[in-house]
Amino acid sequence: MDTTIKVDSKTRDRLAVLAEAHGTTMRALIDEFAANTLxxxxxxxxxxxxxxxxxxxxxxxxxxxxxxxxxxxxxxxxxxxxxxxxxxx
Incomplete structure (x- = not known):
């Protein structure tokens, strides 16, 4: 089930830059963070x-x-x- 996470535009833009730099999507970046952060x-x-x-x-x-x-x-x-x-x- 998908959901929406609300963040300010600065955070959204930063996530987009990070995702692009890692050759992935924002969704995958957030999934990886959630899976790997203790x-x-x-x-x-x-x-x-x-x-x-x-x-x-x-x-x-x-x-x-x-x-x-x-x-x-x-x-x-x-x-x-x-x-x-x-x-x-």
């Missing part, structure tokens, strides 16, 4: 499984503080990467 609960579950695996197989204990610090670092890198892409465009 929810906070899914991220936590994956982190918990990873921590359990590391503890069981390598004897490594990952502290919650370490995970949060790494996550902040990754987010900062993603933001910097997107900012650099915008500066070039």
């Amino acid at each position: 929810t906070p609960a899914e991220l936590k579950e994956r982190a918990d499984r990873t921590a359990a695996y590391l503890a069981e197989h390598f004897g490594v204990t990952v502290a919650a503080e370490s995970s949060a610090e790494v996550l902040r670092g990754v987010r900062n890198q993603v933001v910097a990467h997107h900012a650099a892409e915008q500066a070039v465009a």
Whole structure:
């Protein structure tokens, strides 16, 4: 069943440019985003499984503080990467 998602024209135009750059449609782009983007609960579950695996197989204990610090670092890198892409465009 199809549905409509309402976004402002700036967002629609941006999605169109992104879709074209990826050689796909806006629909496929949004489908891919929805299929591949994890929810906070899914991220936590994956982190918990990873921590359990590391503890069981390598004897490594990952502290919650370490995970949060790494996550902040990754987010900062993603933001910097997107900012650099915008500066070039």
